[in-house]
Amino acid sequence: MLDIDGTLTRDRGVDELEPEAVRAVQEARGRVLIGIATGNAMIVAKSLARYIGIGASAPIIAENGCLISIGGREEPLCSRSVKELGVELARRLGLSLSYQFNCRSFDAAFEITGDEDEMVRRIRSAIKEMGEEAQVESSGYAIHVMPPGVSKSTAILEVCRRLGVDCGDVAYIGDGRTDVEAVKAVGWGVAVANAVPELRGVARIVTKSPSGRGVAEFIREHVLGR
Ligand SMILES: O=C(O)COP(=O)(O)O
Secondary structure, three states: OEOOOOOOEOOOOOOOEOHHHHHHHHHHEOOEOOOEEOOOOHHHHHHHHHHHOOOOOOOEEEHHHOEEEEOOEEEEOOOOOOHHHHHHHHHHHOOOEOOOHHHOOOOEEEEOOOOHHHHHHHHHHHHHHOOOOOEEEEOOOEEEEEOOOOOHHHHHHHHHHHHOOOHHHOEEEEOOHHHHHHHHHOOEEEEOOOOOHHHHHHOOEEOOOOHHHHHHHHHHHHHOOO
C-alpha cells in the first residue's frame, strides 16, 4: 500500500510525482497487488491510481481510513462526518479549508498556513472548548480533522480481511505522522529516508533514498528482488 504525498512525490512538501517511483510501480504491477492509502479525497486517490497505471479498481483507502474502494466499489468505514465541525473551526480560527473540501465526505482538511505543530495545538484546543470530539493530525501537506477512532490502519485491516490477505504479508510505505499506525499494522512497515522521526522509529525498513526514490528502492530491492 502506498501513501501519496511525501511518498510518491519527489520530496516531502512538494506535489510533483517522482518518475522513478511511477516507473517502479509499473514494473511491479501484475506481480503484486498495489493499492493506495491516503488522507486525500477518494476522487484524488482514484485519479492518481488510474494515471500511475494501477487502475481505479485497485484497493484504495481515502480520507485517512474513512472510505475504502475495492474493485472500484466505494464503501464508507466512518459513520460520522466532521465536515461541519471543520467549517466551524475554519470560521473561528480563520483557517483555509483544503481545495478538496467539496469532494470529501467525512474528514475536513485545512491548508498549512503557519507552524504545523502550533496549528494542530490550536485546533485541538478549539475542539475541546467546543465540547466536540475529533482527532487532529498533520500529514505535512494538510491538517486533518478526523472522526474519532479512524485511521489508515483500521482501514488496512478491513481491506486485508475483505481481500483474504494476511496483513503480515502487506507492505505499507509512508512518510508522515498520519502513517504511523499504518506502518505498525502491516508486516512490512516502510518509512522513506526523509520521513518524520516518529515514523522512522516504528518502521521495519527505512529506505536509503527519500520519498519517491525510496519507494522505487523498496520495490526494486524487496518486491522485484533486484
Ligand atoms: O491528504 C493529505 O494531507 C496527504 O495525504 P497522504 O496521506 O497521501 O500523505
